[in-house]
Amino acid sequence: MKTPDHDPWGRLLQSRLTEGEGGAPNRFDYGGLKASPEDRAALKAYIASLEAVDPEALSRDEAFAFWVNLYNALTVEVVVEHYPIASIRDIDISPGLFSNGPWGRKLVTVGGRELSLDDIEHGILRPEFGDPRVHYAVNCASVGCPDLAAEPYRGEDLDAMLDEAAGAYVNSPRGARVEGGELTASSIFKWYMKDFGGTEAGVLAELRKYAAPALREKLENIAAVASYDYDWSLNDTAEPENGE
Structure with missing residues (x-):
């Protein structure tokens, strides 16, 4: 079984994420990543590596971490592709006349299924895991959102990371x-x-x-x-x- 290696995502977060203080949001250097061919290639390679994983073969916690990390990495990639923008809602690539944002566009293929960000969040994470803390983990590249975590989610630390994310958001003015x-x-x-x-x-x-x-x-x-x-x-x- 091919298990996911989240270290490349961790290195990108370490180099491009700035953690906020006192309830201020974490911020990401989209412009810097876009200007770095090495970082862009690393992000694409990481996402491709997750496409090769069989999430059905993972433990429940590993699968949860897998889908959250994939969602967050895809969000960063789609923002970088359309950067500079003022808001992720300006990325009008979703199908449908009245849709906005990137959430409905098929962006990745896992286990033979073409998936959008909406598919991952609303078709997999929310219904299959039934844990409301998912809302503190997936990041939509917005100031009002719970923070993009400073490190990848991992199965062995999942519960503690989700609780930490929940506490950080609820106790921030954004929450x-x-x-x-x-x-x-x-x-x-x-x-x-x-x-x-x-x-x-x-x-x-x-x-x-x-x-x-x-x-x-x-x-x-x-x-x-x-x-x-x-x-x-x-x-x-x-x-x-x-x-x-």
Whole structure:
């Protein structure tokens, strides 16, 4: 069985990702990667190597990590191919008259199946694994999104990495913030409320589950989400103040 080697992805993340501080998002150097033939070749080779893997032969955790890493690497590749852009939604390559973004375009073939980013997230990761923490792991190249992880997901560390990602996002202003006694939450919790129990009470339970003490105290008297928001600006190192 061919097992996935995620080290090449790890090296790209190490050289091109800048970690945010104090709840600021991690940012990626798309322009630098685009300007580097070596890095572009490494990214394409990594994705090709994953295409040669049989995910059915992997353990559950290894398969989860495989699909998350593939999703994130493909997202970086499609952004780099169309860079410079202000938002991933500007990449209008999905089929359909009213679609926007790259999510519907078939980008990769795994196990004989042509797959889009939507196929990976909504056809495989969400239904087959049933873990809402997937929303903290897959990255859509946007400031409002949970961070692109600074290292590859790996089966042996999966649970801890998912919990870490959940905590980092929920406790950032992008995930949840309470101002004037009102809660503003990421639109992710609205778009995918089904995965968080199907109700706003489920969303509140999710936030409280991962809230650090300071946020948990603010959430104590919150009975509803006042509003949802999301920043689609590209999580690009070239414009560090963008969307902040």
